[in-house]
Amino acid sequence: MSPFEGDCQPTRVPLLFKSGRPTLPFPHPWNFQRPIDILDAYFWQADEEIGPGRHNRYLDVPGFPAVLVTRDPGIIRAVLTSTGDREGQFDRDTLPSTGIARATGEDTLLFGNGAMWRKQRKASAAPFGKTALFQVDVFFKFEETFRKTVRQRLLVLRQHLLDTGSPRLQIAVEPEIKALMLELLVDCFFGASIDYQEIRDKYVPALERVIDHIVRDTVTNRLGLPRTVLAKISRSYAQANRDFATFDELTDRVLAARPTGRGLWEKLQTEASDEALRSNIKVFLAGALEATTSFATWAISHLARNEAWQEKVYREVEAMADYSPDQIAAARHLGAVLDETLRLTPSLYFLPRKATAPIRITTSDGREMLIPKNTHILLDVWHANRHEDHWGAATTGFTATEFAPERWEHLSAEKGPSKEHLHFGFGHGPRVCPGKHIGQLEVALVVGVFIKMFRFRALHDENPVKAGVSTKPADGTLVELELREPSSGMTTADEWEMLLKNPSDK
Known part of the structure; x- marks a missing residue:
């Protein structure tokens, strides 16, 4: 008997091994590094079904709460809208993020529920809000830091091209993006002055290993044994201890900038002590390395395989002297590329929720589902955004698995309700x-x-995914790039450096 009720009934997923299924429909020590395959397992042969079970599946093991996995955008939206700290609402399910909590603390905006979450959300609303960030002076600070780093990297690139005698360079872009994203957050948001090279060579590698450890520890350390204990018998945990010490050092340096008033500290509406903020700072630092790196590398990876759209965006940005909020908002093609990137390859590929009570949800088109108390819910954004039923040619003008920024222009022209096409x-x-x-x-x-700076192309036609805390291109965003010639006709690296120093002179 299904524990669910309503006219949007999910169908049951077989627990045992089935021939042809990519893996078992739950994480274990031999498949936890393949989370997309685990989600695939829930929808194995689902396209052969007609009805709500085509996009809604559940796993029911006697003695354990049910697990609901949905790739139905209407159900996803209904559950997310009904999430909060009031009675009869969904909480964020903490089960998939136990490793994060052990790494950063349980009193964070990410892990906390109920009153704790509400308190943390209120404190973070001001510095992370659009009003605080989308200001000309804030953008100028981000640009200033960015230009300084880019000048350094251009000089390195120029020397490499001179040494090799080649106009092109093959490079995996992801490591460069990671260092840049962490620097922008550390320097501009938190106001801590840390040398780019130190960020790139010391803090980024340590944080990469911390994030890998978080994923592994969530699945393999079910008992929650202390890392310091496991480090005595495991080399990987001993390395993790060293990396966490480096993570703590970075957090200390960020918190040390708080009394200076630099960055956006003054907008943090809380009198909490540094120690009380420590866990959330760690979440923000790790998130900078993960989510924003994922977003940027996917966008570059897609454009490396789509020359036409790369040139469309170039024609928009080549005349930009600065990246003010108004200029970015006016860059329509860039906006379409970023929306399509988040649709096709979302960083947050599933969203976990848990029913705090028996909860009845209603979709915008009137379908209902009663979800039992304590049900674990995986909102499968990755597959929802890639299914022809939701994002295919019939509704958006292009196939769902195709990178086609034009679909956003098509949706806008059709004047369809924007809330029905959320990525x-x-x-x-x-x-x-x-x-x-x-x-x-x-x-x-x-x-x-x-x-604006580079013309680039992918070295491989295929663009597979690797997934952990977030998703990224499996090839590390491997491209062949060459410097563009500025429209003024300047060609030397020295002239490029001058252009970066004085963009308004263009």
Whole structure:
């Protein structure tokens, strides 16, 4: 008997092994590094069904709460809208993020529920809000830091091209983007002055290993044994201890900037002590390395395989002297590329929720589902955004698995209701990602300037995914790039450096 009720009934997923299914429909020590395959397992042969079970599946094991997985955008939206700290609402399910809590603390905006979440959300609303970030002086600070770093990297690139005698360079862009994103957050948002090279060579590698450890620890350390204990018998945990010490050092340096008033500290509406803020600072630092890197590298990766759209965006940004909020808002093609990137390859590829009581949800088209108390819910954004039923040619003008920024122009021309075509790239509802606006700011700046400076193409036709805390291109965003010639006709690296120092002179 199904524990669910209503006219939108999910169908049951077989628990045992089935021939042809990519893996078992739950994480275990041998498949936890393949989360997309685990989600695939829920919808194995689902396209053969007619009815609500085509996009809604559940796993029911005697003695355990049910697990509901949905790739139905209407159900996803209804659950996200009904999430909060009031009685009879959905909480964020903490089960998939136990490793994050052990790494950063349980008193965070990410992990907390109920009154704790509400308190943390109120404190973070001002510094992360659009009003605080989308200001000319804030953008100028981000641009200033960005130009300084880009000048350094251009000089390195120029020397490499001179040494090799080649006009082109093959490079995996992801490591460069990671360092840049962390620097922007550390320097501009938190006001801590840390040398770019130190960020790139010391803090980024340590944080990368911390994030990998978080994923592994969530699945393999079910008992929650202390890392310090496991480090005595495991080399990987011993390395993790060293990396966490480096993570703590970075957090200390960020918190040390708080009394200076630099960055956006003054907008943080709380009298909490540094120690009380520590866990959230760690979440923000790790998030900068993950979500914004994912967003930017996917955009570059898609454009590396779509020369026509790369040139469309270039024609928009080549005359930009600065990246003010108004200029970014006016860059229609860049906006379409970023929306399509979040639709096709969302950083947050699933959103976990848990029913705090028996909860009846109603979709915008009137379908209902009663979800039992304690049900674990995986809102499968990755597959919802890639299914022909929701984002295919019939509704958007282009196939769902195709990178086609034109679909956003098509949807706009059709004047369809925007709430029916949500990509959920930053989540939705009360628990929307608090870093949404800073992510948009940083990625628009990084991707826009990258296209302005370089012409680039992918070295492989295929663009597979790797997934952990977030998703990224499996090839590390491997491209062949060459410097563009500025429209003024300047060609030397020295002239490029002058252009970066004085963009308004163009």
